Amino acid sequence: MKYSQKTRDLSQLIAENCTSCKRCMKDCLFLQKYCDDPQELFDRFLTEDLDPIVPYSCLLCGRCTVVCPLQLKLDEAFLAMRQDLAKEKLPLKQLKSVRVHQWLSTSRLFCGWNLGKKADK
Numbered sequence: 001m002k003y004s005q006k007t008r009d010l011s012q013l014i015a016e017n018c019t020s021c022k023r024c025m026k027d028c029l030f031l032q033k034y035c036d037d038p039q040e041l042f043d044r045f046l047t048e049d050l051d052p053i054v055p056y057s058c059l060l061c062g063r064c065t066v067v068c069p070l071q072l073k074l075d076e077a078f079l080a081m082r083q084d085l086a087k088e089k090l091p092l093k094q095l096k097s098v099r100v101h102q103w104l105s106t107s108r109l110f111c112g113w114n115l116g117k118k119a120d121k
C-alpha cells in the first residue's frame with residue numbers, strides 16, 4: 001500500500017518526536033493492544049507498513065493529543081491512513097457489512113422517503 005505524503009509526514013512527525021513517555025497509553029486500550037509506544041508504532045508504519053486493522057481501531061477521540069506533552073496528533077495520522085486506504089478501496093473486510101447496512105437503510109424499499117411518497121398520493 002502506497003500512503004500519501006501527508007500521511008507519511010504526519011507519521012514521521014510522531015516517530016521523530018515521541019519520547020515514549022507513554023502518557024497517552026494510560027487510558028487508551030487501542031494503543032495498549034497494538035504497540036509498545038507510539039514512537040515504535042509509527043516507526044513500524046514507516047518502515048514495514050501496518051495491518052489496516054490498526055488505523056481502523058483508533059477511536060479518533062483525541063485524548064492522546066490532550067495528554068501528550070508535545071500535543072502529538074496521533075488521531076490525525078490514523079485518520080489520514082484510513083482516508084488513504086479508503087481511496088484505494090481497501091477498507092477492512094469487516095466493514096463490508098456496514099456498506100450493505102447503509103445501502104439498505106437508504107434504499108427506497110426501507111426508508112421513510114418511500115412512505116412519504118405513498119402518503120402524498
Ligand code: SF4
Binds near residue numbers: 029062
Ligand atoms: S485518538 Fe486513538 S490513539 Fe488517541 S487516545 Fe483516542 S483511541 Fe487512543
Ligand code: SF4
Binds near residue numbers: 067
Ligand atoms: S504522550 Fe506523546 S510523547 Fe508521550 S508516548 Fe504518547 S505520543 Fe509519545
